[in-house]
Amino acid sequence: MTARSDRAPSGTGMFRSLRVRNYRLYASANLVSLTGTWMQRIGQDWLVLQLSGDSGVALGLITALQFGPTLLLSMYGGVLADRYDKRRTLVVTQSLMGLLALVLGVLVATDGIALWHVFVLAGALGAVSAIDAPVRQSFASELVGPELLANAVSLNSTIFNSARLVGPAVAGVVIGAASGDTAPAFFANAASFAFTIAALLTMRPGELRRSPPVARARGQLREGLRYTWAHPDLVLAMALAFVLGTFAFNYQVTIALMTREVFDLGAQAFGLLSTCFAVGSLTGALLSTRRSVRPRQRFLVVSAVVFGLCSIVCGLMPGYVSFAVMLVPTGAAALVFSVANNSFVQLGVEPQMRGRVMALYFMCFMGGTPLGAPLIGWTSEHLGAPWGLILGGAVAVAAGVGAALWLARGRRVRLEARVRPPALRLHVGPRVTATTPGRPADVP
Incomplete structure (x- = not known):
């Protein structure tokens, strides 16, 4: 079988991208690595609550520090993605993230941890992630080619949410078994990066569908901005990503606060609620794998409104069980929107611009978190945790309605x-x- 036939699309099944050897390697290693990442996220949020005395503002701030560098460095990461070998760049970023997780685990295990340590390491992790994200997203097209890109994007989200399904639950059990010690979660995450690095190093470079590298030149960041602004469909997707990413995708804050403040429960209950959200997210991602063409703009609008309405209902749930049940459709709606929006952008951009446009997309989707997470944390702390969900959902509905009116002109x-x-x-x-x-x- 030739390298070309290994990459060629075959059939229309949910998992057709897995027929590509390089993608199989990447996907299987990514599942392990992302499980560790979710273990660290749960451990980090729980550690912040322990060190800050259950402060919603501190929890929002740690989230802001982790995603804040996206605003400054994501576009630079997009330039690197278009200019240099993506596989080698990912080896470097994945190694750095594993090292940061190891440092955090050592500080906790030796009782040398302080809240400012967590803030600094979260900021450093955010800086590396800001470079890693656009490279990783644009790397998908090199793994499978344009014919399978929509399916690969959906499968990446399926893997991400499979890890979200397993990681929080495992983290909750591990932290609970260790009497609240979060160090094992950080050590597990540090070790998990070895799988992705090994997969990247054992790929067959000749089977990658590399885009022609962009030569080093002045004004490449501005070129990416001009390209996006010249395409109104991309502007709409970016606007929805920014508003929903800022105000509605803050479940790492709201679920933790609902667990501690409303239900007065511990790490295992927190992990279970995160798992319920992940079950819905995984369902939404699997539903999205059937898509093989670029989504329509009106689909983005409707999915944004549905997600917002689910978030509002979630905040109105009176008890732990009803809240856990409602997290499932909310997670599904969130992933249907995010996968559709991601595919819409990736399939609507020229290959030579994909790294910079995807960097701008992640600036919009994640860059608003430094603004939204502390605001949602402050709202939850002063008005009650349910209001963080209700406010975020209301903003998502308003954004969807506004986008619909813009399309309806x-x-x-x-x-x-x-x-x-x-x-x-x-x-x-x-x-x-x-x-x-x-x-x-x-x-x-």
Whole structure:
């Protein structure tokens, strides 16, 4: 079998990208590594609550520090992705992230940890992740090619959420068994990066579909911004990513605060709630693997509104069990939106610009977290943890409605809702212009 035939798409199944050897290596190692990452996230959030006396503001701040560097470094990471070998760049970033996890584990294990240590290490991890994310996202196209890119994006989200399903639960059990000691979670994460590094080093470089490298030149960051601004469809996706990423995707803060403040429970309950959210997320990601073409803009709008409504209902749940149950459809709605938005951007950009555009996308999606996470944390601390969910959901609904109105300019719009089977569809007709007084004409 030739290298080309190994990469060629075959069939239309959910897991068709796994027929590509390089992608199989990457995906299997990524599952292990991301499980460790989720163990660290749970351990880090729990450690901050332990050191800060259950402060929602501190929890929001640690999240802001971890994602804040995205605003400053993500576009630079996109330039590196377009300019240099992505596989080698990922070896470097993955090694650095493993080292940072090891340092945090050693500090906790030796009782030398202080809250400022966690802040500094979270900021350093955020800096490396800001470079890693656009490289990793654009690397998917080199692994499978454009024919399988939509499926690979969905499978990456499936892997991410499979790890989210396992990681928090394992972290909760490990931390609980260690009487609240979070060090084992950090050590497990440090070791997990070895799997991704090994997979990257054992890939067959000749089977990668590399984009032509962009020569070093001035103004490449501005070129990425101009390219995006010239495409209104990309601008809409970026705007939705920014608003929802800032205000609605803060479940690492809201679930932790709901567990401690509303339900008065411990690390195992926190891990279980995170797992419930992950079950929904995994479901949404698996549903998205069937997609083989670029999503439509109206799908992005409807999925944003549905996610917002689910978040609001989640915040209104009166007890632990009902809250846990509602986290499942909320997680599914969140992933349907995020996978669709990611695929929409990746499939709508030229290969030579993909690294910089994906960097801008992650700046929008994750860069608002330094603003949103402390705000949601402050809201939850002063008004009650449920209000963090309600506020985030309300903003998501408003963003979806605003995007729908923007798309509806000069068009005939009809919203169709059905109860059995459940469905919510937005029908947007062709743009309408007037050819004669009082007589509209449809224009494609």
